[in-house]
Structures are given as C-alpha cells and as structure tokens.
Amino acid sequence: MKDLHVSWDEYHKLIETLAYVVNDSGWKFDSLLCLSRGGLRPGDILSRIFDMPLNILATSSYREAAGTVQGELDIGQYIASSRPDSLKGKVLLVDDLVDSGLTFKKVTEHLKTRVPAITEVRTAVLWWKKCSQVKPDYYVQFLEDNPWIHQPFEVYDTMRLGQLEERVKDYNLLKPAP
Numbered sequence: 001m002k003d004l005h006v007s008w009d010e011y012h013k014l015i016e017t018l019a020y021v022v023n024d025s026g027w028k029f030d031s032l033l034c035l036s037r038g039g040l041r042p043g044d045i046l047s048r049i050f051d052m053p054l055n056i057l058a059t060s061s062y063r064e065a066a067g068t069v070q071g072e073l074d075i076g077q078y079i080a081s082s083r084p085d086s087l088k089g090k091v092l093l094v095d096d097l098v099d100s101g102l103t104f105k106k107v108t109e110h111l112k113t114r115v116p117a118i119t120e121v122r123t124a125v126l127w128w129k130k131c132s133q134v135k136p137d138y139y140v141q142f143l144e145d146n147p148w149i150h151q152p153f154e155v156y157d158t159m160r161l162g163q164l165e166e167r168v169k170d171y172n173l174l175k176p177a178p
Contacts, residue, residue, distance in 0.1 A: 097126060
C-alpha cells in the first residue's frame with residue numbers, strides 16, 4: 001500500500017469532477033450537507049457550483065497523531081446553516097473520502113432520527129477505498145489498495161503559530177499602511 005499525495009491542482013480537479021459526476025447522474029437534490037472537516041472544501045465548491053446553501057455538520061474521528069489515527073466518532077449536536085430550513089427533502093451528503101464507512105453509516109442514522117424533513121440521503125466523496133463497508137453513491141476515484149491519502153491542506157495539521165510566522169515573513173506580502 002503506497003501513500004497517495006495530492007496537490008492543490010489535483011484536489012480541485014477531483015472536486016470539479018465530483019460535481020460533474022453528481023450532475024451527470026440526473027439525480028436532483030434539494031439540500032447539500034457536508035461533513036467537517038474533510039468535506040468542507042468539497043462541500044463549499046459544490047454549493048457554489050450547484051448554487052445552493054451549504055449546510056455543515058461537524059464530525060470527528062481522526063484526532064490523534066496529527067489526524068492519522070481513527071478514534072471514537074463524534075457527531076455535532078447542531079447543523080450550521082445560513083438558512084435554517086434549507087436541510088430537507090433529498091440531501092447530498094458530502095465528505096472527502098470513505099474508508100471504513102462508519103461516518104456515513106452513523107451520520108445517515110443521525111439525520112434520519114434528528115431531521116424528519118429529510119426524505120432521502122445520497123453520499124458523494126472524492127475517494128472510495130476498497131476497505132470501506134459502505135459504497136458511496138457518487139465518487140471520483142476507487143482506491144483498490146487503500147492508501148493513506150495526503151491532502152494538500154494537511155501541512156496545517158502540525159503547523160503552529162511560530163512556524164506560520166516564519167513562513168509569512170518569507171512571503172514578503174505584508175506592506176505598511178501609507
């Protein structure tokens with residue numbers, strides 16, 4: 001099993017391709033819900049492309065060892081949205097990847113019990129790993145060998161303010177006010 005390293009350019013192409021795959025399926029959804037943190041970036045871009053409000057549900061299971069060890073799944077109590085009534089009907093649930101499938105299983109159950117206005121949930125991810133117990137409805141890449149995926153934003157998982165300060169000084173972008 002080799003690791004998969006993804007650049008920003010590749011990452012954005014995957015998100016755009018996911019939007020294409022969902023649209024090309026012909027399925028029309030009423031609401032878009034992304035899982036933070038991994039689904040935030042894909043969810044944001046899909047909400048812009050499909051011109052609909054973005055609903056966000058916080059979930060977390062990869063916390064230890066800079067986000068490389070899966071622990072107990074935590075699901076946020078509330079769904080963040082700029083329009084409280086926007087989560088209803090057919091929902092597209094977006095995340096970055098599905099590896100065990102546990103998050104999608106538990107979040108789908110959570111939504112069915114907490115949001116009765118939802119009539120259907122379909123899932124969309126960039127990567128579907130073979131080891132998953134759940135097959136997403138929409139995906140871009142199927143990963144037969146279950147690699148660890150290094151996404152371009154992961155540099156911030158271990159960066160702290162002292163390191164950031166040094167980087168920003170090197171950019172030489174800060175200009176004094178006139």
